Amino acid sequence: MIELENVYKIYRMGDSEVHALDGVSLKIEAGEWVAIVGPSGSGKSTLMNVIGCLDQPTAGSYKLDGVEVARMNDRDLARVRNRKIGFVFQTFNLLPRTTALANVELPLIYAGVRDRRPRAVEALERVGLGDRLHHKPNELSGGQQQRVAIARALVTNPAIILADEPTGNLDSKSGAEIMELFHQMHTQQGLTIVMVTHDPDIAAQCERVIHIRDGKIIGDEHNGDRRKVPGIAEQMKPSDSVILESVAAGATR
């Protein structure tokens, strides 16, 4: 489903070149739950932006559902972001002064959907906010805001959810609730989830963990299919991977 081949992303900072992605090759199948971990500046956010079609690679090939993204124009990229990908950000990124319902309706407006309200209500009910439809972001808690953001990501029925540190701004209880929500989305709807994080506990809950450092993939491990495991509580223990420990050390550094 997601196929990166020798992808480079090079930023020019004055005279020097920064290789944010340095020859990344990666394949993510439909229905996988993948965590991308790495210290800050490792290129994981850039990788996420490229996968999310917010950014285009400097060189290399990125195929989404077999379609080459690197050659798409602005309009096509916007359509892909709208239809195939749902974004969940660390800072929620909801429109201020706008109700939860209107925030969730927004992607549908750009998708040209006419009968938006029922779909938006349904998406909000799915994340457990059926009673907060007309609340504005500043009237909601962090966890609730992230739920609205997830509802917004889900409302267009995308195949992929891209989450950038989705629990980074939340307390551990809300964080666990949000993770539970991702778990549900994954197990019940078979959504492909790609999650950027530097929290080893979060990474441990994912089926597959990709480690990235200095723009290169340095590790790729499988934790087993989470869909076969019913509860989430027992998944909270960190993986015993050596590499993961080193990454965790890097993150706390």
Add this chain to the structure above:
Amino acid sequence: MTIIESIRIALRSLSANKLRSALTMLGIIIGVAAVISLMGIGRGAQQAIDRQINSMGTNLIFVSPGSINQGGVRSGQGTAQTLTYDDAVALATSGLSAVAAVAPEVRTFGQAVYMGNNVNTQIVGVTPEYETVRNYRVQSGEFISAGNVTARSTVAVVGANIVTTLFNGEDPIGQTIRINNVGFKVIGVLEAKGGGGFGNQDDQILVPLTTVNTRLQRGNFRGSNLVSQISVQATDASQMDLAIQQISEVLRERHKIRFEDDFTVRSQQDLLETATQVTGILTLFLGGVAGISLLVGGIGIMNIMLVSVTERTREIGIRKAIGATRGNILAQFLTEAMVLSVFGGFIGVGLGAVMARVISAAPLGGTLVLNSVVGLDSVLLATIFATAVGLFFGIYPAYRAASLNPIDALRYE
């Protein structure tokens, strides 16, 4: 995304910042209101002058004395004393095919006194033809007759305003007024013509032409035969040019002119054209001044839109991330600018119409009434102009918004 959708989004984000939106709109409101009201006033002035010129009569030709040319210095028109009552009689009796009627007049200023009241006004010496040629109507009593003219009678027909200023509204017929110490019996009152501008026609006192020259004129003019102007009515609008030609021929012959005419012949049309030209320039000037304020309003919109784009960089990033194209963002910000300017335009049209109405109601210079005219064309013009201003000044900020890179926009704090 439909237009209605864009407008709804624009309204929502504009209402998020109500005071700022209102202030931005104020620039356009004032601009459009100024355009509407000032153009209305200009238009009203034009109509008032047109009305006055047309109220003088129909198919008129005015013959005035030429100017004195003394030692190479040319004085103003009408300074020469070349037109006489005999000229007028000749024009009337030469059997000119294009001339229907001839009405000479002689004008002088005089003080009219009745009881304790007095008024300084124009005394016009006329003949009976003056009534029809210059479109006067007698409201009560009668007009000056041919007999009055030959007899040099001391009778007067007073303008409508004189009744109030001199007689305190009482019936003046049969009363005697003194003009420059000569007693005149009032035999008629003229219907009000309204208007103003060049000497109010309702303030005049009409007396027999011959009486002015023998009894009222002072110094050298007393006993002269001179007239200030001869109004000639052509038989038909199509005969105007021919009439002018015939009049000129008769006068040249009588005055034995070989080189330069000592009289001027102008048609009513000429007067109207001159007046239209003047008021047209006035309207254009007023419109231009108002247009500048509209332009300033437009710059205000651009300024606010630029601030708005910077302020909402993050919003733009979010919208792009969830699927907005460049076109969507461009349309959104352009619609916001347009909504501001079009709404402002509508409110401005309303305000301008009210202002024009208020100015019409205010008395300007005595009885001059300026019925300002707010035409559909000026409403359309102002609205279209306001929309164009919104479009023009909205494009750059909207373009800036649309070209933002989504990643940078999302990171923007």
